[in-house]
Amino acid sequence: MTKPESAEQDHGYDVVISGASLAGSAAAILLARRGVRVALLERRSDPDAYKVLCTHSITANAYPVLDELGLIPAVEKTGAPHNDARWHTRWGWIEPKAAPRGPELPHAYNIRRSTLDPMIRSLAARTPGVDLLLGHQVTGLVREAGRTVGVRASAPQGEREIRAGLVVGADGKDSAVAKYAGVPTQRHENTRFGYLAHFRNLPLDGGIGQTWFLEPDMAYAFPNDDGVTVLAVLPDKKHLPAFREDLEGSFLSFIRALPEAPPIDGAERISKIIGTVDYPLISREPTAPGVALIGDAALTSDPLWGVGCGWALQSAQWLAEAVAPAATGRGDLDRSLALYARTHRRRLRGHQFLAVDYAKARPFNPGERLMFSAAARDASMARHMHLFASRLIGPMRFLSPVALAKATAVNIRHRGTAASARPRTHSEP
Template sequence: MTETSRPVELPTRHVTCCIVGGGPAGLVLGYLLARSGVDIAVLEKHGDFLRDFRGDTIHPSTLKALDELGLADELLQLPHEKTRQVAGSVNGETVVMADFSRLNAKYKFIAFMPQWDLLNFLMRKAQAFPSFQMLMKTEATDLITGAKGIEGVRATSPDGEIEIRADLVVACDGRHSRLRDLAGFVPRTLGAPMDVLWFKIGRDEGDDDEPLGRMSAGRILVAINRGTVWQCGYVIAKGAFEELRKGSLDDFRAAIVDMAPGFAGRIHDIASWDDLKLLTVAVDRLALWHRPGLLCIGDAAHAMSPIGGIGINLAIQDAIATANLLTDNLRGRRITDSDLAQVQRRREWPARITQWVQVTIQNHIIAPVLGARSATRPPWILRHLQSIPLLRTLPARFVAIGVRPEHVATKQMPPVH
């Protein structure tokens, strides 16, 4: 960390809140605070949001929050696919895992939209507020400490090194958060038995619409309808990719076709191993999310398993709770560590319960399937979902609405001078 008394004077900006990371958590928080007149800067190390195979799901709880901001209808004008049910095939037996159409909610579907479209949309909307600054290609490299605790960040930018001084720094810099490391926070790892290989297969007009999940001994394949392509996730045992790569790509293609015969004609869309993107699954969380002047939210505070595709939504719910709890004190420039503790108190519980459910699914469904050498019956949890349809609303609710959905409680206000 950098002490305040450095001999070299760097160009310095002053804001009330410096948000590091322009992902879902950072941009929603930036939008909400700027809307309430808090002077903020969002730092994003990349020059754009065009990263493939990021989370692309927008869940009903997020749509509801965007609706509360008057943004949902406009967002849903952008190209997206709607998923109303998640079904799968276990050793040829079809099981419905979640049925969103039965939910008591305004939006009864998951919208699949490229994450860059969502982020560009949020940034564009936030730029309408005078107290919003977006600093692209600007990477936070160090924390600035002073008498009050964390007092800002040092960053590299297109104009060279800069300092951004702030009453509060919010680390929204994702699952490999540098700020969290610089603050000395070490996440507790909860473990995951699997990694996921993401790839795309062309989708023909007339192919099935619904997402396709297939489980058979030792293998799990998920294919999501993304219009012209199927976005596929092939679940492998943790750390198995290196070994897989040593084998033949044709064997890998054959394994996919064996699970999804409909892909046979398009399987050479996987032209090389480079067409597979490895997601190293991590489930972890911090014991403490804050220290004076610094708060971690989203993946920086709790990396989620991909099960249920709820990472984005949890990150957004964290951002809404942060804005609800901190806006007044940020406007009054009197933010304290106990204000930050309130955010952790509100959001840690949903993160813990969600991770507990994900780890239970990992251990009781995913790991047994990956470890199986011959065909087995669907795991008992899935069999119960089939015999008692009402039970399907539970996973649907868990995925779509989450444990503690947040509602926007802040208002649009003029900037504080």
């Protein structure tokens, strides 16, 4: 339940969570349902506050978390479309489709954070065992014998100290919890910048998301709830001076120049053009003594992949599964935190490694050319690409010997077909 900002008593919490957006609210709900007493702190006082700069898309890897939270009916009720997508490459469109007589492709949703954040925060506030403390900003950690045992927080009514066996940082890429806990931060340069805007009356081919790999520039268009489409451009930073001179003109010109561009001139822009010119990829150890980091606080990836919301929800679930018994005194908390850290690294480190490399704003490397060209030419390879883009399989499976051999065979077969149809004028992967 929501507690007034003037509350001063420590109610004997097991876990304190800093940040009540996707990761923090999900972790609070999942922990409380397992018997954990949770203080959920949010620095903003508005229960309807939301993250503005976001891809507004949840990848399919997070569907089971939405299901466990019980949010699927509410998300469906908003009209949020499935996050089906097609991707433009120099070899044509990659268009994943379900296999004949096969199951539907896994999906999650495109949903604006202005809809999703209040929805999940409200659910957290209604969950028995969760106290939502709005207007509370962490200003320091309480430490004893080398480990964290609580937080100090400021609120409009003054400072307070809240003690708990575990402090969770769900407070974003600039995590104060991580800083106060002394968790080292690895920052990787992102040599693209990004701007986005929201539109109405903007039809997309097939009514699904579109992504353009322009090597090295990027763009995407995602249909969202309430008939809103999010358009984003992510160019190489060499274009930044021109964008800064005329942001609106540069943004619209970039969109108009896309292959099979969405009809932007007939659409209604309903938001400002917002963005960032410096968005590094950040990696941190997900735990420290008495501390766990989830969501962007633990790992912030490149926004062009649209994985942040999905990973926020997944990391919340992994943490709840690992630490709930220990948080209530029925296990060793340090061993439980070590389990969470291993899961986090195993599931996400490979994805982040590839994202860091591609954030250098470079053309496709040979392996990427092999896989993307094959996916544009073969339906089963397109489905394989969909599983990877949805983060349902990791890099090792995506680039397995079997997958590489199949991609090679697809491209050899394509070259044979192309050679019989026309003179060969340049090499193709």
